[in-house]
Amino acid sequence: xxxxxxxxxxxxxxxxxxxxxxxxxxxxxxxxxxxxxxxxxxxxxxxxxxxxxxxxxxxxxxxxxxxxxxxxxxxxxxxxxxxxxxxxxxxxxxxxxxxxxxxxxxxxxxxxxxxxxxxxxxxxxxxxxxxxxxxxxxxxxxxxxxxxxxxxxxxxxxxxxxxxxxxxxxxxxxxxxxxxxxxxxxxxxxxxxxxxxxxxxxxxxxxxxxxxxxxxxxxx
Numbered sequence: 001x002x003x004x005x006x007x008x009x010x011x012x013x014x015x016x017x018x019x020x021x022x023x024x025x026x027x028x029x030x031x032x033x034x035x036x037x038x039x040x041x042x043x044x045x046x047x048x049x050x051x052x053x054x055x056x057x058x059x060x061x062x063x064x065x066x067x068x069x070x071x072x073x074x075x076x077x078x079x080x081x082x083x084x085x086x087x088x089x090x091x092x093x094x095x096x097x098x099x100x101x102x103x104x105x106x107x108x109x110x111x112x113x114x115x116x117x118x119x120x121x122x123x124x125x126x127x128x129x130x131x132x133x134x135x136x137x138x139x140x141x142x143x144x145x146x147x148x149x150x151x152x153x154x155x156x157x158x159x160x161x162x163x164x165x166x167x168x169x170x171x172x173x174x175x176x177x178x179x180x181x182x183x184x185x186x187x188x189x190x191x192x193x194x195x196x197x198x199x200x201x202x203x204x205x206x207x208x209x210x211x212x213x214x215x216x217x218x219x220x
Contacts, residue, residue, distance in 0.1 A: 041191030045168025047141020
């Protein structure tokens with residue numbers, strides 16, 4: 001049976017959540033959206049549709065949610081294209097270790113596929129991933145489990161044999177709802193995220209408990 005490990009992108013592979021928040025907060029002021037940092041952080045990791053439905057109702061926005069979603073995604077794409085990007089410390093070495101020991105690596109991200117592709121290309125880590133599932137490919141985004149279930153279905157594996165790495169409350173909730181083992185990655189730049197539902201919480205990708213988990217999985 002395949003040993004599948006699923007990574008979130010933003011806040012896990014790339015330390016991008018603070019970049020996105022700063023970008024969005026500046027844009028929100030220009031278009032008349034009022035939201036506090038605490039409110040914003042509650043939506044990290046959630047689907048864009050859920051987030052913009054909330055913003056539209058709260059701020060009585062004139063345009064459709066789809067219009068704002070595409071505008072936000074385009075702003076992010078432009079920023080990512082122009083910014084210097086570096087992978088989270090220690091994570092590329094982890095990818096190498098996993099691949100060398102027969103693990104299958106996938107990405108399940110609420111982000112836009114072209115943004116995911118851009119990040120992977122700029123970080124030069126495309127080769128590590130066998131499957132990418134983006135938010136556009138599922139009907140219900142995080143915190144619903146659909147994006148993770150789709151990965152298990154693709155590989156025809158039982159969900160409880162999969163491992164997910166997530167940095168947000170919404171991501172952890174989705175992973176556990178899918179019946180998967182979840183590693184919560186504490187990233188202070190992702191805000192005050194509740195990772196208490198995760199099976200394990202780490203602060204670095206060289207954490208000894210993470211390496212032990214991988215070693216145990218290799219032996220199983």
